[in-house]
Amino acid sequence: MHVLITGAAGMLGRKLTKRLVDVGTLRGDSIDRIDLIDIIECPTEAAICCSHVGNLCEHGVAAKLLRPVPDVIFHLAGVVSGEAEANFDKGMAVNIDGTRALFDALRCAEGTPRVVFTSSIAVFGAPLPDLIPDDFHLTPLTSYGTQKMVAEALLADYSRRGFFDGIGIRLPTISVRPGSPNAAASGFFSSIVREPLDGAHAELPVSRDVRHSHASPRTAVEYMVHAAELDSAAVGARRNITMPGVSVTVGEQVDALARVAGPDAASLIVEAPDPVIADIVGGWPERFDTQRALDLGFVPDRSYDDIIRAYIEDDLASG
Amino acid sequence: MHVLITGAAGMLGRKLTKRLVDVGTLRGDSIDRIDLIDIIECPTEAAICCSHVGNLCEHGVAAKLLRPVPDVIFHLAGVVSGEAEANFDKGMAVNIDGTRALFDALRCAEGTPRVVFTSSIAVFGAPLPDLIPDDFHLTPLTSYGTQKMVAEALLADYSRRGFFDGIGIRLPTISVRPGSPNAAASGFFSSIVREPLDGAHAELPVSRDVRHSHASPRTAVEYMVHAAELDSAAVGARRNITMPGVSVTVGEQVDALARVAGPDAASLIVEAPDPVIADIVGGWPERFDTQRALDLGFVPDRSYDDIIRAYIEDDLASG
Numbered sequence: 297m298h299v300l301i302t303g304a305a306g307m308l309g310r311k312l313t314k315r316l317v318d319v320g321t322l323r324g325d326s327i328d329r330i331d332l333i334d335i336i337e338c339p340t341e342a343a344i345c346c347s348h349v350g351n352l353c354e355h356g357v358a359a360k361l362l363r364p365v366p367d368v369i370f371h372l373a374g375v376v377s378g379e380a381e382a383n384f385d386k387g388m389a390v391n392i393d394g395t396r397a398l399f400d401a402l403r404c405a406e407g408t409p410r411v412v413f414t415s416s417i418a419v420f421g422a423p424l425p426d427l428i429p430d431d432f433h434l435t436p437l438t439s440y441g442t443q444k445m446v447a448e449a450l451l452a453d454y455s456r457r458g459f460f461d462g463i464g465i466r467l468p469t470i471s472v473r474p475g476s477p478n479a480a481a482s483g484f485f486s487s488i489v490r491e492p493l494d495g496a497h498a499e500l501p502v503s504r505d506v507r508h509s510h511a512s513p514r515t516a517v518e519y520m521v522h523a524a525e526l527d528s529a530a531v532g533a534r535r536n537i538t539m540p541g542v543s544v545t546v547g548e549q550v551d552a553l554a555r556v557a558g559p560d561a562a563s564l565i566v567e568a569p570d571p572v573i574a575d576i577v578g579g580w581p582e583r584f585d586t587q588r589a590l591d592l593g594f595v596p597d598r599s600y601d602d603i604i605r606a607y608i609e610d611d612l613a614s615g
Numbered sequence: 616m617h618v619l620i621t622g623a624a625g626m627l628g629r630k631l632t633k634r635l636v637d638v639g640t641l642r643g644d645s646i647d648r649i650d651l652i653d654i655i656e657c658p659t660e661a662a663i664c665c666s667h668v669g670n671l672c673e674h675g676v677a678a679k680l681l682r683p684v685p686d687v688i689f690h691l692a693g694v695v696s697g698e699a700e701a702n703f704d705k706g707m708a709v710n711i712d713g714t715r716a717l718f719d720a721l722r723c724a725e726g727t728p729r730v731v732f733t734s735s736i737a738v739f740g741a742p743l744p745d746l747i748p749d750d751f752h753l754t755p756l757t758s759y760g761t762q763k764m765v766a767e768a769l770l771a772d773y774s775r776r777g778f779f780d781g782i783g784i785r786l787p788t789i790s791v792r793p794g795s796p797n798a799a800a801s802g803f804f805s806s807i808v809r810e811p812l813d814g815a816h817a818e819l820p821v822s823r824d825v826r827h828s829h830a831s832p833r834t835a836v837e838y839m840v841h842a843a844e845l846d847s848a849a850v851g852a853r854r855n856i857t858m859p860g861v862s863v864t865v866g867e868q869v870d871a872l873a874r875v876a877g878p879d880a881a882s883l884i885v886e887a888p889d890p891v892i893a894d895i896v897g898g899w900p901e902r903f904d905t906q907r908a909l910d911l912g913f914v915p916d917r918s919y920d921d922i923i924r925a926y927i928e929d930d931l932a933s934g
Binding site: 421434 | 750752754755756764769776
């Protein structure tokens with residue numbers, strides 16, 4: 297089993313690599329090689345890992361990674377939401393042209409490997425129903441969401457034509473994200489848990505009744521692995537699937553923190569209303585009907601308490 | 616008022632040019648220049664028309680057409696469904712790269728002209744509900760439909776960012792198409808009317824209970840003109856709109872032909888079942904809820920009888 301991970305130096309890429317190395321098998325076969333590519337050097341967890349530094353947009357980079365063609369490709373490489381909005385050319389180049397370069401290289405290569413593409417619920421844009429059905433149309437309101445939508449469309453058509461065997465998974469907001477607070481509008485969803493667990497204050501820019509869907513990094517990685525192992529006949533022509541999340545209000549997140557880490561931790565959250573962030577977040581999806589993903593065997597976190605515990609076990613405990 | 620039409624040598628491009636020349640105004644202003652571009656020479660209907668031969672995919676072609684930037688651009692250029700399926704590279708190049716070249720040239724040019732893009736109901740793919748709602752998701756089952764979906768996504772985002780002011784209109788099947796029968800699976804929808812009106816037999820490859828949505832070429836041109844004149848504030852962020860059609864069964868088409876042209880014409884239709892065509896057509900959308908387009912003032916044909924009369928007036932009578 298030969299695996300390729302693009303965007304492998306990112307948070308999810310590193311966790312996916314570790315998961316594959318730890319378990320050692322994928323689709324029932326022993327993994328004997330994991331190629332990692334990113335624009336910076338990737339930490340190589342084990343002897344089976346090989347790090348490549350390169351940009352998929354550049355001519356020949358994708359083709360070189362396909363000699364020989366891996367059995368499974370996890371395509372995580374991408375410019376994130378804020379950067380794609382701030383730097384339009386870079387977002388188009390990385391999220392569309394880089395993806396298409398990989399897809400076109402696969403088209404020209406031998407075999408039809410499974411390609412797992414990490415899309416995003418940013419493909420949906422307001423106005424949205426309270427519960428977004430699986431067949432709701434895509435009307436992104438960011439360049440990032442638009443670029444993910446384009447990549448999804450290409451993935452479905454390239455799969456239909458047999459150029460490769462793709463599955464796109466639309467990830468909900470990932471929390472609790474390890475690391476430092478960042479400037480993303482969604483950053484507080486993680487920091488109101490992460491900072492108090494570290495004994496520090498965290499600012500809450502929105503009302504406690506704001507509702508949002510979450511998946512832990514651990515579960516996001518399991519979604520990717522499950523997408524790699526899924527029978528494509530069960531998926532059919534609609535190759536892009538909205539992943540389940542735990543839908544909670546911010547108040548319910550805080551209650552979960554108090555249950556898992558005690559009331560003192562929860563008391564470190566300070567109300568700091570920010571109308572700009574409240575307005576951005578107000579246009580985001582709250583809840584999805586993800587029956588299709590559940591029917592296909594994707595297993596979500598059971599509760600926000602579990603999401604906090606996953607962070608403590610996977611990130612806080614290991615430093 | 617300066618207008619640019621891409622794909623201007625095609626059937627709809629020629630009819631649109633004629634309509635603009637005949638009426639002489641658009642958005643309340645007198646039209647003083649119409650640039651026409653296609654890969655072949657366009658018939659120039661009037662002194663205000665100027666034909667350009669070129670391919671939008673080629674470097675600099677789009678930019679040259681934007682000196683100065685037209686007030687309204689009708690982007691009709693594209694490879695059709697059958698060709699995009701048979702020649703993947705050509706479809707991607709023309710339908711995606713050519714469109715993006717135009718959009719990127721507009722981004723670099725002064726002003727924010729209205730861009731009317733002719734998309735297609737091919738963005739929808741089976742399984743479909745009997746009545747397809749306006750917010751139904753896009754799951755094309757052809758490369759053509761995929762390429763139109765990608766262009767729609769880019770149009771919406773480029774408009775949101777203010778690079779231009781785009782409206783995408785998803786046209787239903789156009790009938791009655793003038794000219795010779797072609798090999799398209801949808802060709803019979805037109806030929807069962809056109810050939811009998813010409814005194815010739817026409818083969819009917821599907822059952823008479825097959826239901827489909829139609830717009831006359833005349834109405835399709837009026838949709839384009841209305842899209843050019845529409846207030847974008849009324850449209851909002853969702854820039855791509857499914858156009859209304861007349862939803863009839865093939866049997867109802869034949870009944871309409873008998874009413875308009877007499878039973879002798881209708882008797883020239885010969886049953887010639889073709890399971891391959893029946894299977895393709897069986898996956899096509901039958902009927903749309905196009906309330907949004909109707910609310911925005913798009914006016915459909917009133918009946919299939921009217922569609923036949925439009926063909927007689929616009930094409931048959933004029934030779």
